[in-house]
Amino acid sequence: MPETGVPARTVIAVDGPAGSGKSTLAKQLSEHFGLLYVDTGAMYRALTWAAEKNNIDFEDGELLAELLANSDLTLDSGSKSTVVKWNSKDISSEIRNSAIENHVSSVASHGSVRKEMVNLQRSISRSTGVVMEGRDIGSVVFPLADVKIYLDASVETRAIRRHKQISKRGAESNLDEVKEDIIRRDKLDTERKESPLTISPDAQIIDNSNMTHAEQLAKSAEIALFVIERSLPKLPEKHLPIASHPLKYKMVVTGMNTLLRFVGAKTFGRENLVRPEGFIIAPNHISLWDPPLIGGTFHGLGAICAVAKEELFKPWPMNHLYAFVNTIPIKRAAYDPSAFDRAAEALEEGKCIKFYPEGMRRPLGEPGPVRGGLAILIQRSGAPTVPIFVRGTTEPQPGGSLRSPLEVRIERPVFMDALPHLEATLDRRAINKRISSLFDSIYREMQDRTFSETPLTNWEKEQTSWQRIYAAKKEKLTFRKRK
Numbered sequence: 001m002p003e004t005g006v007p008a009r010t011v012i013a014v015d016g017p018a019g020s021g022k023s024t025l026a027k028q029l030s031e032h033f034g035l036l037y038v039d040t041g042a043m044y045r046a047l048t049w050a051a052e053k054n055n056i057d058f059e060d061g062e063l064l065a066e067l068l069a070n071s072d073l074t075l076d077s078g079s080k081s082t083v084v085k086w087n088s089k090d091i092s093s094e095i096r097n098s099a100i101e102n103h104v105s106s107v108a109s110h111g112s113v114r115k116e117m118v119n120l121q122r123s124i125s126r127s128t129g130v131v132m133e134g135r136d137i138g139s140v141v142f143p144l145a146d147v148k149i150y151l152d153a154s155v156e157t158r159a160i161r162r163h164k165q166i167s168k169r170g171a172e173s174n175l176d177e178v179k180e181d182i183i184r185r186d187k188l189d190t191e192r193k194e195s196p197l198t199i200s201p202d203a204q205i206i207d208n209s210n211m212t213h214a215e216q217l218a219k220s221a222e223i224a225l226f227v228i229e230r231s232l233p234k235l236p237e238k239h240l241p242i243a244s245h246p247l248k249y250k251m252v253v254t255g256m257n258t259l260l261r262f263v264g265a266k267t268f269g270r271e272n273l274v275r276p277e278g279f280i281i282a283p284n285h286i287s288l289w290d291p292p293l294i295g296g297t298f299h300g301l302g303a304i305c306a307v308a309k310e311e312l313f314k315p316w317p318m319n320h321l322y323a324f325v326n327t328i329p330i331k332r333a334a335y336d337p338s339a340f341d342r343a344a345e346a347l348e349e350g351k352c353i354k355f356y357p358e359g360m361r362r363p364l365g366e367p368g369p370v371r372g373g374l375a376i377l378i379q380r381s382g383a384p385t386v387p388i389f390v391r392g393t394t395e396p397q398p399g400g401s402l403r404s405p406l407e408v409r410i411e412r413p414v415f416m417d418a419l420p421h422l423e424a425t426l427d428r429r430a431i432n433k434r435i436s437s438l439f440d441s442i443y444r445e446m447q448d449r450t451f452s453e454t455p456l457t458n459w460e461k462e463q464t465s466w467q468r469i470y471a472a473k474k475e476k477l478t479f480r481k482r483k
């Protein structure tokens, strides 16, 4: 990678409110790093245009989604502007008029429409790196984007910019009305139920109210390079062995690794586990085979402590086994501060903590919801989190699973850089929700990616239906007690 460049498949998400200058910055960054520029607002505008032409009610989400699925929407990002085509017709300038502007928020508010759009947006990045701008790029479309920028500016600054833009086009505009309109759109974008505009806890916030174009590019490019470099695998550094029973720990993890190989599990991204600081390892959970198989990927990495439900420590021989692997017991029916204290302490000492964010097994295909525990641990420790996605562990077999692919995918760490800003503006509960919802999006995206490469097998679908019944019962027993 050249010192001032980024890898060719880099994904940069630029989110922010109307008039914050996302398009300018996203175009600048795409030229600077040689990535494809994608304006997702233009996609919602194009659908609004088509709905109007086809006399489709802007409130009918299902029909709008069907229209999108059965049409051909293309964006061609030239050096000056994006050419937007609907079934080969160039509608680039028509989508910018005020009639479209008045209805696009309604069109963008439907879950069914957003689902189609997200699929389309992800498919664009399948073969190339992108700078994608919008409202939900970092929170939903690419929750694991390499770089997430939240671009902001004061309402006044944004109103003046929009006012100038409109006047430049030769149209009439009143500054106070433009400001009112921006406030109205902010409200619609941030308060809607589906994928509202939010600051992702791992975003980089840039306020460009007092910046020139050159300054905003310089700052964003510098941040992008720093963030990408920081999350690159740090091989060949190694964690020190800090297990309380180093030899026994090694024996258990070696055993797990042998199992992993014996059943032919494929592992991706193990290098993401080698980091200089303590970090949280957060896998999805579908089977009792997850812990030993994921544990096998820690082979050779020194000690990793797991947080596990306290019931597991009671029966012999588990009580001994769990002590070997540095497990921290946790009560699940109620908030257990001492478990979080111990885990946060271990992270501060540079150890790693494995924590299942869903708190219990979930059916494959239906990840989440991520519970509050992960957010508490992240806030308490400030540690980065490495998400893991497993599949196929409901049936591990020698030499490889016959009926479902057996995989452990380890992603790059997620650093919660926007936490100080969120702490200054939101209460703890709202921040927890923001973190949990980011990880919900992460597991969903990892799952969609895995299933798009290898679709769910019939056997897996069958497994899912009985797992679903089991999970519903279990959830009632474990978590409802709290209320």
Ligand code: DC
Binding pocket: 018, 040, 041, 042, 044, 045, 104, 105, 108, 133, 134, 135, 136, 137, 185, 189
């Ligand atoms: O960025 P813009 O003004 O062209 O966006 C047009 C509308 O589309 C705006 O109301 C917000 C919505 N939008 C969205 O909901 N999600 C996106 N990713 C992009 C735009």
